[in-house]
Amino acid sequence: MSRPSRRRRLALAVLLLVSLTFFTLDYRMSDSSVFSGLRSAAGSVLGPVQRTAAGLFAPVARAATALTGGSDDADRLRRDNKRLTGQLRAAQLDRSTAAQLARLRLLSGAGSYRTVPGRVIALGPSAGLEWTITIDLGARDGVRAGMTVVNGDGLVGRVRRASAYTAVVLLAIDPLSAVGSRLEGSAQLGLCKGAGLHPLHLQLLDPQARVVVGDRLVTGPYGETTYAPGLPLGTVSAVSRSTGVLVRTAEVQPYVDFTALDVIGVVIQAPRTDPRDSVLPPKVSLAPSATPP
Amino acid sequence: MTPSRVLLTGLLVVSAAVLQTVAVVRLPLPAGRPDLVLVLVAAIALATGPGGGMGVGFAAGLLCDLLADHPAGMLALVLCLVGYVCGLVPDANERNIFVPLAIVVGAAVAATAMFAVLLALVASPRLDWHVVGASMPAGAAYDVILAAFVVPLVRVIYPRHDSRAR
Numbered sequence: 403m404s405r406p407s408r409r410r411r412l413a414l415a416v417l418l419l420v421s422l423t424f425f426t427l428d429y430r431m432s433d434s435s436v437f438s439g440l441r442s443a444a445g446s447v448l449g450p451v452q453r454t455a456a457g458l459f460a461p462v463a464r465a466a467t468a469l470t471g472g473s474d475d476a477d478r479l480r481r482d483n484k485r486l487t488g489q490l491r492a493a494q495l496d497r498s499t500a501a502q503l504a505r506l507r508l509l510s511g512a513g514s515y516r517t518v519p520g521r522v523i524a525l526g527p528s529a530g531l532e533w534t535i536t537i538d539l540g541a542r543d544g545v546r547a548g549m550t551v552v553n554g555d556g557l558v559g560r561v562r563r564a565s566a567y568t569a570v571v572l573l574a575i576d577p578l579s580a581v582g583s584r585l586e587g588s589a590q591l592g593l594c595k596g597a598g599l600h601p602l603h604l605q606l607l608d609p610q611a612r613v614v615v616g617d618r619l620v621t622g623p624y625g626e627t628t629y630a631p632g633l634p635l636g637t638v639s640a641v642s643r644s645t646g647v648l649v650r651t652a653e654v655q656p657y658v659d660f661t662a663l664d665v666i667g668v669v670i671q672a673p674r675t676d677p678r679d680s681v682l683p684p685k686v687s688l689a690p691s692a693t694p695p
Numbered sequence: 696m697t698p699s700r701v702l703l704t705g706l707l708v709v710s711a712a713v714l715q716t717v718a719v720v721r722l723p724l725p726a727g728r729p730d731l732v733l734v735l736v737a738a739i740a741l742a743t744g745p746g747g748g749m750g751v752g753f754a755a756g757l758l759c760d761l762l763a764d765h766p767a768g769m770l771a772l773v774l775c776l777v778g779y780v781c782g783l784v785p786d787a788n789e790r791n792i793f794v795p796l797a798i799v800v801g802a803a804v805a806a807t808a809m810f811a812v813l814l815a816l817v818a819s820p821r822l823d824w825h826v827v828g829a830s831m832p833a834g835a836a837y838d839v840i841l842a843a844f845v846v847p848l849v850r851v852i853y854p855r856h857d858s859r860a861r
Binding site: 410413414417418420421422423424425426427428429437440441443444445448451452455456459523524525526530531532534536562570572576577578598 | 709712713714716717718720721727728745746749750753756757758760761762763764765766767768769771772775776779813814817819820821822823826827830
């Protein structure tokens with residue numbers, strides 16, 4: 403503490419200036435070389451750590467439920483009870499994973515997408531503003547930036563960047579995400595923009611297009627970035643009635659539950675022909691994806 | 696700081712960043728999330744002073760920036776300032792535990808506000824003042840609970856030999 407405080411203030415000024423410079427540079431040249439290099443380096447080094455840590459947490463949580471106590475008879479029974487409950491819970495977890503995988507396979511088969519299954523290992527650090535996930539698939543598994551990410555219910559997002567063992571995915575509900583989409587049974591195209599936990603915001607190209615509540619949407623051949631076509635996106639939950647607006651807008655409730663993502667798949671290869679509406683679930687009930695996990 | 700102390704600090708920061716993304720943000724908590732990295736930076740600043748605070752804050756912030764999806768430098772700037780200001784409080788750790796906890800509340804609120812202002816500066820479509828306002832009180836409350844464990848732990852790791860030299 404004997405250093406002159408003027409020197410310290412100078413050091414602070416330098417650090418602040420450096421961060422502001424980084425901020426400006428990275429913002430201006432969003433996908434530039436220096437920072438994408440640094441990012442992939444950080445991902446390559448910390449990705450395996452994140453994977454291991456994520457793998458550690460599930461068994462720790464399971465073991466915590468099966469912690470044992472003393473040694474007399476009542477205690478032994480209580481301990482057995484706890485152990486068995488723990489095993490049951492673990493079995494249920496495995497079954498949930500199996501069910502999610504089966505649904506993912508069903509969706510991949512329905513549209514002939516070639517998908518690689520994986521798991522969510524981390525979320526973006528500031529959940530609430532930034533809707534990204536980190537998955538346990540990377541360049542080693544054939545994952546590249548720009549690939550479409552799905553789960554058994556439909557579209558999840560797009561790979562933002564991939565390091566060797568992990569990849570960061572921009573979710574469809576992130577405000578930076580805009581998904582080209584098509585109304586079921588028609589050729590009406592639009593753009594679905596993310597709005598966090600609010601419904602997606604759909605802008606239709608044709609202001610005369612007819613949209614009603616309950617219409618279903620799939621990914622379509624339109625947008626700044628291409629997604630694999632034909633993936634279930636969501637159902638229209640509200641239509642704006644404002645007149646005099648050049649674009650028709652509606653709210654879309656996505657099929658995927660973005661707050662409970664677990665098993666996902668990366669579409670390594672999209673089908674050669676657009677599967678159109680064939681991947682959408684059969685139109686029985688209006689409630690979107692009411693099946694329990 | 697000795698080299699071994701620097702190494703230990705780096706290890707702490709990396710573990711905090713990994714734990715934050717893998718475990719803390721996935722906790723099923725209502726309204727907001729605790730920020731382990733911010734609490735650690737504040738605790739180290741309280742124990743080592745403004746110089747250590749700003750250095751650790753800058754490094755930890757830059758690491759979180761690179762793992763996240765916003766322009767690099769945002770959290771580096773925010774946490775560097777947080778570390779410097781927290782370190783300025785004279786002998787905070789010599790007083791009772793409530794002084795450092797109050798400082799962590801201030802740091803949490805200031806950090807969230809600064810992050811939002813930086814997003815506003817570049818007119819980011821991600822900025823949602825409702826989300827910012829709603830997550831601020833809950834986040835600060837969770838941070839205080841974390842700090843009640845992290846601050847004493849960090850105080851043990853970084854004994855302040857020269858607390859009288861002033």
